[in-house]
Amino acid sequence: MTSTMDDAAAVFADPTAYADEARLHAAMTYLRANKPVAYVDRKPYRPFYAVTKHADIMEIERNNALWLSEPRPVLTTAAADDAARAQLEAGGGLRTLIHMDDPHHKKVRAIGQDWFRPKALRDLEVRVDELARRYVDRMAEIGPECDFVEDIAVHFPLYVILSLLGLPEEDFPRMHQLTQELFGADDEEYRRGTTLEEHMSTLLDFFDYFSELTASRRANPTDDLASAIANGRVDGEPLSDVDTASYYVIVATAGHDTTKDAISGGLRALVENPDQLDRLRRDPELIGTAVEEMIRWSTPVKEFMRTAGEDTEVRGVPIAAGESVYLAYTSGNRDEEVFDDPHTFDVGRFPNQHLAFGYGIHFCLGAALARMEMRSLFSELIPRLESIELAGPPVLAATTFVGGLKHLPIRYSLR
Template structure:
């Protein structure tokens, strides 16, 4: 049987045929890991939803969200991030921030995002032949986070470089730089917080985070540093992947790309299908806090329980013809943003970035062609491309 833990199992493509077979035969599948306890891979859509809806039974704080158990110091740091907080603390931190990420508020960023996309397209047009992941997609998410947080424009290239270093730790091309990128980014944010505390409040997320009373507690500069790292890392690779894997899926389906060019009102649906079909993250983990059952499988307190989005998004019980890419798919209840308690805080921002990016890409370049083999990142977490060589022509 294929090893679902081995990053090499994902290098060519995710193992969709194996996952389809397991959904039929062992939908709650135990995967061994060497050197530490293995995990239950939860493969059916309904079961992933069930796990996500029980945040006290399936905790993020207990063991974090990665397959690998963390060292106690790392786990402690992780627990300062929303992603690794359980209720009620999670609610205390999320509730005051959530209004800033609401659809209506995020919609107000459309013109800024369009401006950034137009600059990116203008630069790409000068190049013509581009490595799409790096040359085209990577600038958007860090610049958008910069706007949200009120970072000085001069600091953006530096943050962009650090964010780029944060990419998947299992790929030999990046491994050495990952933790340094995270540390440097946290240090930057701690200094930024100290500067901003001296200045007048502004209408941005930084002021909101620094001035909010989170159920009796204010953020220290160090708390702010962890939070900042979380926002940049959560929103960076995932968004880049949506854009680059999305273009690849469209190039692989030229009829649908032509339909999209002819009718731009299809773009939001296409973005949803890209998210379902090319979900940027394979999984997030929980830890069972009590003995329980999933289907007929006994789960013990302390077991790792993993919500496998790559499988749930192709569950035949939920999606007709689930292996088919279909930009008109409706309804499309994919789980690429998770669901329930930890549902992606940046969901509206990500969707807006996706829509505006593809609108501007298609409007700028009537011709887009692959010029080489795309290369995927070696990772069991990031379902992403490392490079996508294309020619963009006006």
């Protein structure tokens, strides 16, 4: 039993586990039933408690006064933890919204919040629909086969979010590559190198790019999100250089990469569940619930970490002040107590209380935009799709934070 428990808990400290779905879900199912709060002590990471039940994850997210994002918002190696802390103490490093706690988090979040409110998104919807048609047309042009991730799913949300920021189109490929290197540090295909220094150099490249952008937008403000960030203020003072550059990084990376993962994961689910694709063809009104199911199914953000601000417990397990928990969103989104037949892909699933956008004060800033992009793309694609099948094995990225399909080879015909 101990060996089985240890092996199951070890998936959270193994980036390759997220590229092996059978192993991952078997381990998470076992932990939910037998050890829903599991202690994990595996190098090169510092110890943590993996929280695998939906209700516990929500309760921790809800109590942000007790459970803090700082100093360990995501799972990284002990060496990376130390390097990040040293950089921040020296006045540099990365400090995005996911690193911050209230009240500072709320004030910084407000700088970009208006760009993701319903009115702003309604104004953007026509453009998103145009882009969806462009990329479905591109599928038709390059068919009858393509790698849906590399040819379509990457580019559509990348174009949307970087256009919203106001970046020039010639810089989009650079942003895509840097995003792959940042989130793909554990993946042999995506990472820049194997050393911590090489990984940190990716961040420095981001900061160099966005430092120039900040200077430009402060000198000549424009009507875009980049200008809003560059000229944002907290308590009457301009954002620090670190907070400004970090704001750009989180919007420019998570703002498209997570949507790419949900789009490609959603299409794969439809290909592998043709009965559900047929349901969508027969009843296009299901597109809203289908999108939520695609997001639950793929869960692009695998985890966030929280650190106890004082001694407490989770499901009877004592956790001391300063100890950390790993919020296993992928597991919470397959919790048998919340979802009927959680390992069944159901485009009509309702209700669907998935955790893929987080919960509480850190609920994803761009959730409504991601949903709109997915509705737009699949509303355009599905009526035009005459046939579709896999043209090779899907390939998932190794990760402990953000990730999904790297390659989805498909064979298809479009009207």
